[in-house]
Structure formats: C-alpha cells, structure tokens
Amino acid sequence: MKIKVIVTLKNGVLDPQGKAIQQTLNSMGFPNVNGVRQGKYFDIEIDEKDEIKAKSKVDEMCKKLLANLVIEDFKII
Amino acid sequence: MKIKVIVTLKNGVLDPQGKAIQQTLNSMGFPNVNGVRQGKYFDIEIDEKDEIKAKSKVDEMCKKLLANLVIEDFKII
Numbered sequence: 001m002k003i004k005v006i007v008t009l010k011n012g013v014l015d016p017q018g019k020a021i022q023q024t025l026n027s028m029g030f031p032n033v034n035g036v037r038q039g040k041y042f043d044i045e046i047d048e049k050d051e052i053k054a055k056s057k058v059d060e061m062c063k064k065l066l067a068n069l070v071i072e073d074f075k076i077i
Numbered sequence: 078m079k080i081k082v083i084v085t086l087k088n089g090v091l092d093p094q095g096k097a098i099q100q101t102l103n104s105m106g107f108p109n110v111n112g113v114r115q116g117k118y119f120d121i122e123i124d125e126k127d128e129i130k131a132k133s134k135v136d137e138m139c140k141k142l143l144a145n146l147v148i149e150d151f152k153i154i
Binding site for chain 1: 083084085095098101102105107109110111112113114115116117118119120121122123124125134137138141142143
C-alpha cells in the first residue's frame with residue numbers, strides 16, 4: 001500500500017527558500033501572499049496489507065531518516 | 078487563509094532522489110519498501126477570505142511558478 005508523508009519545518013525555524021518564493025510571487029502579481037513555507041512530500045510504497053502496521057513502519061522511517069526532528073515535524077496522511 | 082499544495086513528479090518521470098531514499102530505507106531494516114517518490118509541499122498564506130478565490134489564485138501560482146507542468150503535477154489540498 002501507498003503511504004503519504006509531509007515533512008515541514010517547525011514553527012519558528014527560518015525558511016529562506018519559502019521567503020524567496022513568497023517574494024517572487026509578490027513580484028509576479030500576487031501581492032496578497034503573506035507567507036510561504038516549503039516542505040517535503042514522500043509517497044512510500046510499502047509491501048504491507050495492514051494499514052496500521054504500514055503507518056507504524058512509516059512513522060519509524062520518518063524518525064530514523066526522512067525527518068530531522070530537531071527542526072522538522074512530519075505528518076502521515 | 079492557508080492553502081496547502083503538493084507538487085509531485087508525473088508518473089514515468091525518473092526520480093533518482095526517491096530511488097536513493099528507497100535503497101537507504103531497504104538497507105536500514107525496511108526491506109519491504111518497494112518504492113519512494115519525493116515531491117514538494119507548500120504552505121501558502123494568502124490574504125483572501127473566500128476559499129474558492131484563494132484556491133483559484135494558488136492554482137494560478139502553481140501553473141506560473143511552483144510546478145513545472147512538463148514533468149510535475151500539483152494538487153491543492
């Protein structure tokens with residue numbers, strides 16, 4: 001089954017890339033964009049039929065590899 | 078209001094970064110991961126109270142800047 005994960009910077013962590021995107025959007029005719037935060041997205045195909053077990057494996061993967069928990073949060077969707 | 082966007086590579090487009098993550102996961106004790114595709118995620122804070130209008134603006138932003146429609150798809154969530 002396929003599990004989706006979103007990894008985002010924690011609130012308070014500076015996101016210069018998001019800021020650059022925001023400024024570019026502002027200058028491209030979208031003046032009412034007040035903030036952009038960029039994150040990562042993963043589609044994980046895992047050979048496991050039980051959704052609960054698959055999600056728990058993916059949770060482990062996020063903690064070990066996919067997210068840096070010092071500065072990032074992750075959400076399994 | 079805050080609008081969320083996911084940008085993913087189209088099916089068929091090679092994703093060497095996803096492949097590298099998959100191989101790393103396999104070697105870290107997750108042998109049943111059969112595929113990983115990486116994408117981008119954006120949190121866009123837009124000064125617009127009407128959700129339909131906000132989403133239509135974000136759709137325009139994706140087409141103009143956030144996604145490369147030749148190789149990527151986007152989804153507003």
